[in-house]
Structure formats: structure tokens, C-alpha cells
Amino acid sequence: MAARRTSLKEMAEQLGVSIATVSRALRNSHEVGEEMRTRVQELAKKLNYRPNPFAQSLRQQKPKVIGVVVPNLVTHYYAAVLDGIEDFATKAGYAVVAANSHEDHIREEKAIDNFVSMYVEGIIACLAQDTVDYSHFTEINKMGIPLVFFARTCLPDIFSSVVSNGDEAALQATRHLIDTGSKRIAFIGGPTHLDMVKRRKHGYLEALRERNITIDRSIVINGNIDYESARNETLKLLKREDRPDAILAFNDIITYAAFDAIKTLGLHIPKDVAIIGFTEAESSAFVTPKLSAIMDQAHLTGEKACDLLLRNIRGDKKIYKEIVPMILKIRESSNKQE
Known part of the structure; x- marks a missing residue:
């Protein structure tokens, strides 16, 4: 079996320097001192480092x-x-x-x-x-x-x-849900540290505030962007006595997970639970009922x-x-x- 190729990152970690420093030292750049160039090149020799000839x-x-x-x-x-x-x-x-x-x-x-x-x-x-x-x-x-x-x-x-413009799109979608009869709208998103999630959740919350609808944080879900995880979270929401009557879903994976959860429980879309998903997939027009979608111009x-x-x-x-x-x-x- 061929030996695994040593990476620039591994050498940088061993020396306690940046990848940039290692890269420059291997090129004999004047930006790296002679002592550091020597250390890097000696380690490269020791680890049998070979840059990809291609x-x-x-x-x-x-x-x-x-x-x-x-x-x-x-x-x-x-x-x-x-x-x-x-x-x-x-x-x-x-x-x-x-x-x-x-x-x-x-x-x-x-x-x-x-x-x-x-x-x-x-x-x-x-x-x-x-x-x-x-x-x-x-x-x-x-x-x-x-x-x-x-x-x-x-x-x-x-x-x-x-x-x-996920914030504006979520605002418009949530307004639509409110204006067409939905009163308790859940947001099923992804990890809160992602700016993409923050933007879309912000637009959803702004629409609720604008229409003076009380924000219930228990139906604002921020979990993993994973089909089974999103499906299970949706099932939990829909089994509650105070279940949401609409869902705004963060992306295509979560959208179809939520769609499946609604169907699994025998609930009617949109009469029991309305849904809008952030998804560009053409398949959104071919499910039953046809899915309202917020489409990225990917x-x-x-x-x-x-x-x-x-x-x-x-x-x-x-x-x-x-x-x-x-x-x-x-x-x-x-x-x-x-």
C-alpha cells in the first residue's frame, strides 16, 4: 500500500505555524526567515513530503x-x-x-x-x-x-x-400564510449560527410582529439540516394539542421532510397545515398538492x-x-x- 501523502496543514500543525508559512518556506520565499525555512524543509524531508507533481x-x-x-x-x-x-x-x-x-x-x-x-x-x-x-x-x-x-x-x-434576499422572501411568504388564513405558523430551520438561517428566520419573525401575532418560540425550530431530523421535529410539532396550522421550511431537505410528516399523520394540506418551502427543485410543482415555494435563482x-x-x-x-x-x-x- 502506498504511503499516505503528508499535507501542508499537517506540517503546519506540527511546527505551530500557519499553512501560509509552510507553503512559503517550501518555495524559499524571502517572506520567511532562514531558520524557519530550514525547520520546514527538514520536517518535509523527515515526513517524506512530496508536492503533487501534477x-x-x-x-x-x-x-x-x-x-x-x-x-x-x-x-x-x-x-x-x-x-x-x-x-x-x-x-x-x-x-x-x-x-x-x-x-x-x-x-x-x-x-x-x-x-x-x-x-x-x-x-x-x-x-x-x-x-x-x-x-x-x-x-x-x-x-x-x-x-x-x-x-x-x-x-x-x-x-x-x-x-x-432570504429575509425579504421569508417576510413575504409569512405574510401570504397569514393573509390566506393561517394563524399559528411554525418555522423549521437549521443551525442558528448560519447567516442564511438568521436571515430567513428574521423575515419570518418580522412578519409576525408586523401583524401583531404573538411569537411562540416553541414552534421556531433550529435543528440539523437533515431529512430524518427535520421529519421527526415536524412530527413532534404536529402531535401537539396546540399544533401549528402552517409551516415555513428553511430549505428543500427540510421542506420535503415536513411535507412527508404532514402526510404521515393523515393531515390535509393546506386545510389542516399549510406549507411553504425554500426550494428550487422542479419537483415542487409535481407533488400533491402542488407546493408553494420560495425559489433561489441558483x-x-x-x-x-x-x-x-x-x-x-x-x-x-x-x-x-x-x-x-x-x-x-x-x-x-x-x-x-x-
């Missing part, structure tokens, strides 16, 4: 390659964003390498480390749901590698981002994220925040008055 040759030829890391590549939203990135990148002469973090910060960090080892020219990223330590991204900034976030973002003073999000990254690669150091408007599509699942 990556080295690419670096020498200044390849047009960008890396993209997403939380869940099998969902329609992230696949559509990636499609937008690839379309824009291809037109500009760039290739795209994608990695799936599987909503795991460790896999996310490994993906970023792999991109560094491949000498990509820039990175586009969306945070895993459990990422709360952003040091691997600050390292990227120190190394001078352009990076742009989309959807779930962090470090807004350092990196450009592309997000949707392909456009990917194009804009790639545009910002390429601007950065070409020398534009301005920090941008692009907002892509969402589209509220009213169908059968949300209107109790029909």
Missing part, C-alpha cells in the same frame, strides 16, 4: 483552475449553483474542481487544504452547517488566494459573497460568485456583497381560503 506542473504553467466546496452536492440547489459556476468559468477559460463537504467542517477543511495543494487560482465556498471555526479561511486570505462565499457566508470584512448565484472570484483573481481587491432576489411561487399548499 499540481507543481500546473502551478508553473499558471493553470486556470478554481476550486468549489459545497455542503451537499446531491441537492438540486447546490448542483444548480455549481452548474452556474461552471458555465461562467468555462466561458472565461477556467476549469472547475468541486468538493462535497457533506455538511462536515473537517471534510470542508480537507477540501480547502487539497485545493491549496493543487494550486488552484481561487476558491468558491459555502459553509458546512457545523463550521464555527473559520481559521482555515483566514489562512487562505493570508496566502493571498482569492475566495468568494455564496449562500452561507462568514468573515464579510475579508471576503466577497453572493447571497439571496444558476445566477453561481454565475455571480464566479464573476466575483475572477475579478479578484484579475486584481480587483474590493469586497463585494451581491444579493440575488428570490422568487415566491404560490401554488396549492399554502392557501387555506381556496
Whole structure:
């Protein structure tokens, strides 16, 4: 069996320095002192560190390659964003390498480390749901590698981002539920540290305040972005005597989990429980009843994220925040008055 390749990150941890310092030392950069260069190079020799020869040759030829890391590549939203990135990148002469973090910060960090080892020219990223330590991204900034976030973002003073107007979309959707007869509206979201969750929950709460509806925190659910978890949380809500009569669901995974839970209990949509979900999937029009949806313009999000990254690669150091408007599509699942 071949020996496992030692990474820049592992050497940095052993030496107690940054990945950027290790990378510079291996390149004999004048930015690193002679003593540190010696320490790094001796450790590299000891660990039999070998830079990927393919990556080295690419670096020498200044390849047009960008890396993209997403939380869940099998969902329609992230696949559509990636499609937008690839379309824009291809037109500009760039290739795209994608990695799936599987909503795991460790896999996310490994993906970023792999991109560094491949000498990509820039990175586009969306945070895993459990990422709360952003040091691997600050390292990227120190190394001078352009990076742009989309959807779930962090470090807004350092990196450009592309997000949707989730707060306004949630406000409009919650107003619609109220105006069409729903009185007790639950929000089923994801982890509260994610800015994407905060925006959507904020819009939901603003609509309740605007219409003078008492906010019941027990029906504002912030759990894992996971189908079974969301389904179980919805079942608990709907088995209560004071069950909600409407649900605003954070994303496509949670939307279909909640939809299934309602059906499992034999409740009627929208008469017993109305539902609107944040989802772009075309399948929302083919379930019964047809699902009211707040749709991201995912392909456009990917194009804009790639545009910002390429601007950065070409020398534009301005920090941008692009907002892509969402589209509220009213169908059968949300209107109790029909």
C-alpha cells in the first residue's frame, strides 16, 4: 500500500505555524526567515513530503483552475449553483474542481487544504452547517488566494459573497400564510449560527410582529439540516394539542421532510397545515398538492460568485456583497381560503 501523502496543514500543525508559512518556506520565499525555512524543509524531508507533481506542473504553467466546496452536492440547489459556476468559468477559460463537504467542517477543511495543494487560482465556498471555526479561511486570505462565499457566508470584512434576499422572501411568504388564513405558523430551520438561517428566520419573525401575532418560540425550530431530523421535529410539532396550522421550511431537505410528516399523520394540506418551502427543485410543482415555494435563482448565484472570484483573481481587491432576489411561487399548499 502506498504511503499516505503528508499535507501542508499537517506540517503546519506540527511546527505551530500557519499553512501560509509552510507553503512559503517550501518555495524559499524571502517572506520567511532562514531558520524557519530550514525547520520546514527538514520536517518535509523527515515526513517524506512530496508536492503533487501534477499540481507543481500546473502551478508553473499558471493553470486556470478554481476550486468549489459545497455542503451537499446531491441537492438540486447546490448542483444548480455549481452548474452556474461552471458555465461562467468555462466561458472565461477556467476549469472547475468541486468538493462535497457533506455538511462536515473537517471534510470542508480537507477540501480547502487539497485545493491549496493543487494550486488552484481561487476558491468558491459555502459553509458546512457545523463550521464555527473559520481559521482555515483566514489562512487562505493570508496566502493571498482569492475566495468568494455564496449562500452561507462568514468573515464579510475579508471576503466577497453572493447571497439571496432570504429575509425579504421569508417576510413575504409569512405574510401570504397569514393573509390566506393561517394563524399559528411554525418555522423549521437549521443551525442558528448560519447567516442564511438568521436571515430567513428574521423575515419570518418580522412578519409576525408586523401583524401583531404573538411569537411562540416553541414552534421556531433550529435543528440539523437533515431529512430524518427535520421529519421527526415536524412530527413532534404536529402531535401537539396546540399544533401549528402552517409551516415555513428553511430549505428543500427540510421542506420535503415536513411535507412527508404532514402526510404521515393523515393531515390535509393546506386545510389542516399549510406549507411553504425554500426550494428550487422542479419537483415542487409535481407533488400533491402542488407546493408553494420560495425559489433561489441558483444558476445566477453561481454565475455571480464566479464573476466575483475572477475579478479578484484579475486584481480587483474590493469586497463585494451581491444579493440575488428570490422568487415566491404560490401554488396549492399554502392557501387555506381556496
